[in-house]
Amino acid sequence: MKSSLIVLFISLSLSISAQEKNWLSSQGCNALSSLYKYSTPAISELSNDEKHYLEAYAHFLAFIADENPVHTTNFSKSRDQLIGASNKDSQKQDLMAINLSVQYGLLQLMSGNEISGIYSIYRGYKDFMRIEEKLCNELEYIKLQALFLIFADQIESRNSVASWLFGIEGDEKKGFRLLRSYIRQVEGMGGLDVESQVLLAYCLLKFGEASDADIKHMLDQSKVFESPLLSFVSLMVAIKSRKSDEAIWLINDFREDEYKRFPLLFYAQGRLETNLLKVEGEANITAFLNTYKGQSYKADALLRLARLKHINGALSERDSILSLLAIVNPLPTAIDKQAAKEGESLVSYPICLLRARLQFDGGTYQAARLSLNQSECTVLNKCQSIEWNYRMARLEHLLQNYELAVLFYSKVLGDAKGDERYFGPYSALYAAQIAFQNNSLSEALLLIEQGRELNTGEYKHSVNRKLRELELKAQ
Numbered sequence: 001m002k003s004s005l006i007v008l009f010i011s012l013s014l015s016i017s018a019q020e021k022n023w024l025s026s027q028g029c030n031a032l033s034s035l036y037k038y039s040t041p042a043i044s045e046l047s048n049d050e051k052h053y054l055e056a057y058a059h060f061l062a063f064i065a066d067e068n069p070v071h072t073t074n075f076s077k078s079r080d081q082l083i084g085a086s087n088k089d090s091q092k093q094d095l096m097a098i099n100l101s102v103q104y105g106l107l108q109l110m111s112g113n114e115i116s117g118i119y120s121i122y123r124g125y126k127d128f129m130r131i132e133e134k135l136c137n138e139l140e141y142i143k144l145q146a147l148f149l150i151f152a153d154q155i156e157s158r159n160s161v162a163s164w165l166f167g168i169e170g171d172e173k174k175g176f177r178l179l180r181s182y183i184r185q186v187e188g189m190g191g192l193d194v195e196s197q198v199l200l201a202y203c204l205l206k207f208g209e210a211s212d213a214d215i216k217h218m219l220d221q222s223k224v225f226e227s228p229l230l231s232f233v234s235l236m237v238a239i240k241s242r243k244s245d246e247a248i249w250l251i252n253d254f255r256e257d258e259y260k261r262f263p264l265l266f267y268a269q270g271r272l273e274t275n276l277l278k279v280e281g282e283a284n285i286t287a288f289l290n291t292y293k294g295q296s297y298k299a300d301a302l303l304r305l306a307r308l309k310h311i312n313g314a315l316s317e318r319d320s321i322l323s324l325l326a327i328v329n330p331l332p333t334a335i336d337k338q339a340a341k342e343g344e345s346l347v348s349y350p351i352c353l354l355r356a357r358l359q360f361d362g363g364t365y366q367a368a369r370l371s372l373n374q375s376e377c378t379v380l381n382k383c384q385s386i387e388w389n390y391r392m393a394r395l396e397h398l399l400q401n402y403e404l405a406v407l408f409y410s411k412v413l414g415d416a417k418g419d420e421r422y423f424g425p426y427s428a429l430y431a432a433q434i435a436f437q438n439n440s441l442s443e444a445l446l447l448i449e450q451g452r453e454l455n456t457g458e459y460k461h462s463v464n465r466k467l468r469e470l471e472l473k474a475q
Contacts, residue, residue: 032191067294420457
């Protein structure tokens with residue numbers, strides 16, 4: 001009898017501990033997990049606060065899938081219902097409202113409304129600062145604190161017109177540490193677990209650098225959770241990190257219904273395949289353009305199709321695609337804006353340079369080097385030679401041939417004055433990284449200053465941020 005009571009007591013203790021760690025009910029967590037699979041969850045038996053919260057959450061995820069503005073309207077209705085039904089003393093409902101403020105901010109940012117998007121995140125932050133940490137769920141508090149630290153750091157570093165809103169000092173490194181700690185603690189908690197994986201992947205895609213271990217973990221988790229959104233963001237991180245070979249296996253496990261529910265998978269797959277110069281890339285990019293109802297990545301998708309036609313000598317088809325690219329509006333992402341700009345010069349782009357660029361982005365460095373050493377690349381104008389030297393420098397750098405890399409970076413820096421492309425400032429940044437690695441701190445600081453002088457055009461905010469981070473290390 002005594003032993004039975006002990007077992008019962010331990011079971012109750014574990015149950016209470018789990019409830020304290022999991023801020024949503026078990027049914028709520030199951031519903032959230034379903035939402036991330038883009039399937040319809042059962043929410044009728046949930047409490048009103050969880051029901052309104054997850055209804056709004058569903059519209060947020062649906063907007064990512066198709067960018068239909070109806071979802072933004074419905075999101076606002078569900079959020080207002082949550083706020084209207086809230087118990088003023090409920091920390092749980094406060095946390096829900098703060099989460100929805102962040103989501104609404106992201107909806108606005110995805111729609112191109114930067115000021116209103118940042119302001120919504122700011123309002124969420126102000127509400128977050130008013131809640132009492134000791135009285136609310138510890139893990140959810142850690143998650144939100146991590147996100148606000150990362151977002152605030154980004155806003156400050158961009159010198160955005162809205163940066164004054166935050167009034168806090170962001171700390172990206174601390175934010176990522178907290179986020180990783182949160183992920184470890186919610187492992188196995190269904191919807192909270194998959195949400196945490198998406199948050200890390202998103203933050204690494206937008207703001208950080210993923211390690212090889214990060215990428216492997218994200219790709220593995222994508223397979224476990226069967227979430228099209230997690231798969232998409234993980235693939236985009238792998239593409240950003242030039243880990244195409246590591247990511248290609250995930251694609252083989254996609255089901256047809258996942259593409260229908262989340263057409264952005266066509267884009268990620270097509271982008272991955274075109275970087276590897278695979279013929280399947282054209283079909284998947286075309287499928288994306290034919291099925292996706294939003295605007296994000298459409299300009300970039302058209303540019304990628306035009307590049308393939310350019311490489312294969314299908315010039316009339318290339319020109320038809322470029323004419324479509326020229327009228328794409330709006331251009332909601334930085335990738336789309338860059339694509340529209342690059343489309344203007346594709347006709348005169350040497351094929352050897354283009355092949356090398358795609359191969360480099362796909363992580364096939366030896367193949368890219370062969371492309372750069374083709375005879376076509378021996379006859380280039382000054383503008384094209386700057387890019388050729390830059391691409392050779394990047395290849396040698398990543399292949400750890402540092403002396404050759406510095407030589408090619410120096411050639412870029414010698415010719416890049418007055419060139420507003422990213423080749424000059426990034427060459428200074430990467431050459432400074434090598435100097436810093438060699439403990440040549442004074443040389444690194446001189447290169448950093450040179451990078452600032454050249455940083456007048458593309459990717460200006462990103463380059464400034466990286467130069468500043470390296471400068472702090474070198475001082």
